[in-house]
Amino acid sequence: MSNLLFLSLFVAVPLVMMVILFLLPSDNKKAIRYTMAGGAAVILALAGYLTVDFLGEYNPENPDQFLFTDSAEWYSGALNIHYSVGVDGVSVAMILLSAIVVITGVFASWSIEEKTKEYFLWFLMLSIGVFGFFISIDLFTMFLFYEVALIPMYLLIGLWGSGNKEYAAMKLTLMLMGGSAFLMLGIFGIYHYSAPQGQDLTFNIIEIAKNHSMDIEEQRLFFPLTFVGFGVLGAMFPFHTWSPDGHASAPTAVSMLHAGVLMKLGGYGCFRVAMTLMPDACKEQAWIFIVLTGISVVYGAFSACVQNDLKYINAYSSVSHCGLVLFALLMMNQEAMTGAVLQMLSHGLMTALFFALIGMIYGQTHTRDIRELGGLMQVMPYLCVCYVIAGLASLGLPGLSGFVAEMKIFVGSFKHADTFHRFFVIAGCTSIVITAVYILRVVGKILFGPLYKVDKIQDTYFYVSEHNGEVHHNKLRDAVWFEKVATIGLIVSIAAIGLCPGWISNMIAGSLKFVNELFK
């Protein structure tokens, strides 16, 4: 099988699933769900195969950064747009992450009853965008998939969300679109200077990097545009405010996919497009963005400490963690960047788990306000233990994925010996304490402690809430099978990375060897 076809399968499988889903009757929800689960399993298998294959093919002596590259012409002639695919260690890691989050997301949205078919159609569209983005190495194709991934967000939140969903959907879409407007300018700028005078311009990342024909003056202009463009999606301060509202209103699986994968598009893009294609300006302007992302890290953590909505807490914690991703990328050395990619991976899994659990709890109590909950450990021990594990991963407990990423980031970042970097690295270190504070605050408040607003009637627990003078009893239960599948999948992945991080860390680090040279 040619490389082109093989990598395109990641886009093709969801596409085929969309067609199948389209043909299925919309009231046969069971068939729809099983189709989705099957398709997602196929993607996961593909991702696993890709990883194994990549590890097999990868050779440290190989000067080529990308493997499985291939290309098909799309718009011929002057524009020189190709559908080019190829993967390196970073994108393999991202594809693996996406595949895991997609399949767990399917299980987490098992209980969606309203417009199931349409929901999954948009969900697939989102995953097409995500996978397409990660496999492509042509800027134009990349941008295309980027937009494909963003648009379904609006509908998924606007239609299946909760709370102030129209506002949130609009805000999220507009801010991200605003970001992609910057991004488009940046990409066109890169394209315009992609080849030396007189040669054909190209969108191909590898060739652009090889040509390196952009002058520092142009880089100075287009680097911040591109970086901020992707940075908006990476929740960089001060462009992060879509995240709390968006996540709070989004349905469970969408939050998972968005925080778990879509936000990674930002970090990945910052690295792949902004930094590697414009390294000179990056070196020059890194300090600005280090300040901004350094603020993100601490600021998000502090903000999370006083939120009362579970999803807001996680959204702010995402701001903090994703800030750390960009922060580490800007350290511009192999160790920190490897840490950044690991952090993307770890944060993706962990936040997905968080949002899945919050969705599961919310689905029963119909409130996410931590002041209204308490003692859930006695009622739904399984979910609560998972929550504690997610929390521990988030605060960087060794043995779970967060620790590996954070330590790599800190050790890598510490290679910069000047006071400016030192200061921000140490500020970043404080976030691990603040993270502990807000995670334990939630754990202590809603999982531990005595039961609050929960009645036990004949061995069944009910959540008692009062709404407009009426008293509601919502039945509480522990996880059911599909919820268990989703959470176990994520926890196993988190623990797998946390317990034996060597292979994936080496895989990523191998592909990042060139950065030390590039940013020297």
Added chain:
Amino acid sequence: MNLPIEAYLVVSTLLFFIGVFGFIARKNLIGILMSVELILNAVNINFVVFNRFLYPNELEGMIYSLFVIVVAAAESAVAIAIIINVYRKLKNISVESIESLRN
């Protein structure tokens, strides 16, 4: 001594802007139509004056005025038909009431 061409132009200018004033200030559709007639006539005067003073041996200005008059007549006929129709629909012919194409 004969009056200079400017005298005629002053008259047409004033008439034109009287028409403009009416067009903007009137509320009544028929009033607006009348203002349009004034404007057209002011233009006609200009055509004729320029023809007479600048190219006395040609006929272009006059012929154009002629056509303008024809078109104006046609236009007012149609406009009045529309106004009557609007009145039937809305029982009112002030410009502010005709808003159904808005929004």
Added chain:
Amino acid sequence: MDTVKLLAPIVLALPFLMFFVLGLLGNKMKPNVAGILGTCGLSIVAIVSYFIAISYFWGFGRVGEEYSQEILFNLDWLKMSETLPGLTIKIGFLLDPISAMMLVVISTVSLMVHIYSMGYMHGEEGFQRYYAVLSLFTFAMMGLVIATNIFQMYIFWELVGVSSFLLISFYFIKPSAVAAAKKAFIVTRFADMFFLIGILILSYYTETFQFLDLTAVSGDHATLVHDRMCGEEFFGFLPAISTAMFLIFLGGAGKSAMFPFHIWLPDAMEGPTPASALIHAATMVVAGVFLVARMFPVYFFEAADVLTLIGYIGAFTSLFAAVIACVQTDIKRVLAFSTISQIAYMFVALGVSGYTSEHEACLGYTSSMWHLFTHAMFKACLFMGAGCIIHAVHSNEMSAMGNLAKKHMTITHITFLVSCLAIAGIPPFSGFFSKDEILVAAANKDTVLYVCQAFVAGLTAFYMFRLYFRIFWWNENESYKHHAPHEAPKNMTVPLIVLSIFTCFMWIEKFFPFFPDKITADRKTLDLEFDSVIAGASVLVALVGIGLAYWLYKEKNDKPDAIASKVKCLYISASHRFYIDEIYLFVTRNIIFGGICKAIAWFDRHVIDGFMDMLGWTARESASGIRDVQSGNLQKYALGYILGVIIIAFFVFCSL
């Protein structure tokens, strides 16, 4: 040697396996099965540990004059750098005198706690979970002491922290337990942050995490650290070595509850008592001491100023905690403060220690480790004894006890008394020897520290016997809350007996030395000499303390209250633990939460988000403003048209 290498992984693997088995399948088992499984697993670990320690001390460990540092296995876990092989986190087993000794301590206490908990925790909900976390803790603590590199230590450091959290919050329905667990975790994590930064600084300059490289000594400095870091400055004005070592010590201070990080330990007593005995008395809290001992060559040669500071911080903390312990009424709190005070002793000993074993220069180091050992045994015994008592009277408060000596709790009584005598420093019990050596070391180095520690020794004797008399003698009430106190079951008393045997017969070691003389900073054997003057003085001080306690508390009377009311100010502030908790609470709740966090959250919602919303609002408003222009109003169009024409005409004709 080969057998040891073969067996060594068991020490880590078995508790980890137990954790998984009990954690995942525990709920499917009967509680007793889980308990027995855990205990059996730990017995094997204990046997292996003993085997390793014995064959190290009397076997392959001795190479020539000194004990070797053996790496039994060392697996790459994560490469931190592609170019610097030193910066690799490995999971390994470093066997040297202190880690061999710690293996014995941990496995002994842990095994005793496992056995004891079978009785103490009997019938508790979450019994399996309890055993799972105990296994996790044992795993983490083992990993910590056998760490071959500082990052491995940090990893297990965090893991012991979390298992401590899980054990303190064992009764998670009780809000006070949850609060205590949170406090313990966050305070220690705050300290761990310093530890991490210290590691980062150290590893940045030395380019290695490995202890063997870091602590390698040649001549009179720690080679690698000296070469790479000497003269380097951190942040432009702090000497890099001292900063790094001080930050690393702060990490240890957090775990070992040194002032000002001591606040979490008394609250941690909310956990089950055996867990407190294991974690918060014997093993985890001495991790800080172990850390400093592990890095001792670096401290001694390259950061002597920090080492001195450690001594003084230790002295202050020991005094401070001892004073508070004198007025606490919760017996577990008394023991907690006593623990803080005793650990501080160990820090003092390290602070005054030298490096070479000639002329007893490293007596401080040796005595610190020895005290660690003896303290672990008698403090665990005390805690478990307290557990029996609490079990009997269903209360932690002294006021609910009294006169228990007559209530057929003979074994508890005797073992408790033995441990009290040991901690008070009465010969021939173990505490006397270790404490005496500390005092000797202090006296050799620094008179101020000696006087301070001798005074604390007296205080210790006083508050421990206050505790003892209040529990067993003070005949206040005969009516106990539930039922007449009775002796605890066998599986609770056996561990007490075992531990007090350790306490009683340590004096044999004077004549057949096995441990302490082998545990020295330079790993050569030390000839311990008995300093009869200092020993006599400390025994005298201890007897004074005991006498005072006897006079005040041997039976119910008003003297304690009278004295308390005379020094009311001191008494009240001591019983409020000198308001340190309140200060912390104020800082965290009012300044950090109420001030910084609230302000940032407000700023985010109103300024940053407000700005974004304002952008949206502006766009919408200007759009609807422009929309009015396109109104469909003919007259407005005409007006616009005319004005437009006028303006264009103006420009056109002006320019002509």
Added chain:
Amino acid sequence: MDFDFIDYLTGQNIMFVVLSAIVLGCGLMSVLSTKILRAATYLFFTLFGIAGLYLLMNYEFLAAVQLSVYAGAVVVLLIFAIFLVKNLGHETEKVSCSKKGIAALASVLGIVMTLVIVFNEGIVPAVVGPTAPQVDMQLIGDTLLGSGKHQYLLIFEASSVLLLACIIGAIVVATKSKEEK
């Protein structure tokens, strides 16, 4: 140049002034009067005055057309429309002052602008004064119906088509639809 008022007192000029006064005065009244019927009447006089101006310039044919089409047809049409619309003849139109003000401002600005341009342009007429030989009717006919240079048969035909379309359109628009009946 010495300005001599007497020199301008010719019949021609007096006639021009009188006609201009009628045109402008009535035009102004037509836009200002609040009663629509009066406005129509003033408009009639304005158009009449303009026809006079054409005559003054010796365009009899145009004057005749002006009279017959405008004064005869359009104004009558307007008046019919006014009567067809109920009560319109008696209603007074109230226009807000601000609207009037804006309209006046725009008009005055326009007048100033235009006049400045007119007087600055320095138009040099080919003839002095409006008097010129009358236009031969046959010439007009040739011009309208010829197809040579400066002849307008095509436009003539187009306007006839336009008129036809207008007739049909006006009928269609103004006829009541069946449902309304």
